[in-house]
Amino acid sequence: xxxxxESGGGLVKPGGSLxxxxxxxxxxxxxxxxxxxxxxxxxxxxxxxxxxxxxxxxHYADSVKGRFTISRDNAKNSxxxxxxxxxxxxxxxxxxxRDPGPYGEYGWFDxxxxxxxxxxxx
Amino acid sequence: xIQLTQSPSSLSASVGDRVTIxxxxxxxxxxxxxxxxxxxxxxxNLLIYDASSxxxxxxxxxxxxxxxxxxxLTISSLQPEDFATYYCQQFNSDPYSFGxxxxxxxx
Numbered sequence: 001x002x003x004x005x006e007s008g009g010g011l012v013k014p015g016g017s018l019x020x021x022x023x024x025x026x027x028x029x030x031x032x033x034x035x036x037x038x039x040x041x042x043x044x045x046x047x048x049x050x051x052x053x054x055x056x057x058x059h060y061a062d063s064v065k066g067r068f069t070i071s072r073d074n075a076k077n078s079x080x081x082x083x084x085x086x087x088x089x090x091x092x093x094x095x096x097x098r099d100p101g102p103y104g105e106y107g108w109f110d111x112x113x114x115x116x117x118x119x120x121x122x
Numbered sequence: 123x124i125q126l127t128q129s130p131s132s133l134s135a136s137v138g139d140r141v142t143i144x145x146x147x148x149x150x151x152x153x154x155x156x157x158x159x160x161x162x163x164x165x166x167n168l169l170i171y172d173a174s175s176x177x178x179x180x181x182x183x184x185x186x187x188x189x190x191x192x193x194x195l196t197i198s199s200l201q202p203e204d205f206a207t208y209y210c211q212q213f214n215s216d217p218y219s220f221g222x223x224x225x226x227x228x229x
Contacts, residue, residue, distance in 0.1 A: 004165075045158075045166070045209055045220040061217050095165065107213025108156035110177065112165035 002026040002111050004096050009116030016086050016120070022079040022096030022113055030074035033099040035109060036081050038092035038118075046092075049081065053103060064090075086120045093117050124148055124212050128221035134229040139200045143224045145193040145210035154214035157186055157195045160223075161206045169208075170195065202228075 008020040022034070035050040048061045049070040058070050069082040079096050094116050097109035125148040135141050145155065153173035160166040168177045170186035173193055183198040197204055205228050210221040 044223045045160075045211070047211075047218040047220065059216055097166075106171070107154060107218065108168060108171040108211065109158075109166075110168045110171075112167075114163075114165050 002098075004098065004111055004113035006094065006096055006113040006116040009094065009118045011119045011121065012086055013122055014086060014088055014120055017082070017084045018086065018118060020081040020083065020094055020096075020116060020118070022081075024077045024079070024098070027098075027111075029077040031102050033101065033105050034072060034079045035097045035099060036070060036079075037095045037097055037109070037112075038090075039095070039115075040089070040092040043092075050099070050105075051079070052105075083118070086118075088120050091118060091120045123217055124151060124215060124219055126210050126212055126219055126221035128208075128210060128224050130224060131222065132225040132227065134227050135200055136229045137200050137202055141197045141200055141226065143195045143208055143226075145188075145195070145221050147191045147193075147212055147214075150190045151212045151214035153189045154212055155186075155188070155193050156211045156213065157184075158209045158211065159204075159206045160209060166209070200226075 003025045006022045012018050036048050048064050051058045051070045055072050067085045071080045096113045098111040100110040127146045129144045155173045157170040158166040169180050169184050174186045185196045207223045207225045209223050
């Protein structure tokens with residue numbers, strides 16, 4: 001079945017770096033736009049970044065622009081989020097999600113991973 | 123950036139009740155709205171897209187309506203598995219954004 005599995009979360013100090021991964025299975029990964037969304041403790045969902053099928057175009061929320069980098073490796077059915085200059089306020093569960101539009105963007109997300117927790121604390 | 127405001131923020135209801143959750147956008151977004159159900163420790167689940175289209179596999183007791191700035195999610199007869207937090211999301215313009223959530227609890 002269609003599935004996304006995140007990994008790479010953990011505890012990191014402010015100013016540190018972390019790289020999240022998301023592996024897709026059960027579908028042709030290279031055909032779909034992919035997105036990272038996060039949820040801080042006790043807060044709602046926040047869209048933070050997306051990437052087109054080829055990886056040639058990416059978008060970021062202002063809250064992470066210049067610090068986070070999204071990328072993908074279609075040969076490995078994988079999505080990544082490189083997080084640098086981490087702040088306490090980046091503490092959250094990070095989800096990867098699939099936009100169901102084949103070859104293009106619909107804008108909503110039909111498949112989500114279970115999430116990976118990132119804790120930024122000294 | 124477009125802001126989405128959900129009401130109420132929390133809601134107590136009983137099994138069998140009809141429940142309506144509202145999402146208001148800070149500017150018109152046509153029908154570019156989706157609804158999700160989220161349970162603790164689980165992946166969010168897409169319920170509705172394009173404001174009123176039911177996602178495949180979602181029970182028909184869920185329905186969505188609205189356009190422009192005002193939208194509603196209705197659950198016609200609450201089931202025990204429906205107690206969760208619900209979010210709206212706009213995809214009319216970047217950056218995409220979510221409402222703050224409505225927590226639906228058992229009365």
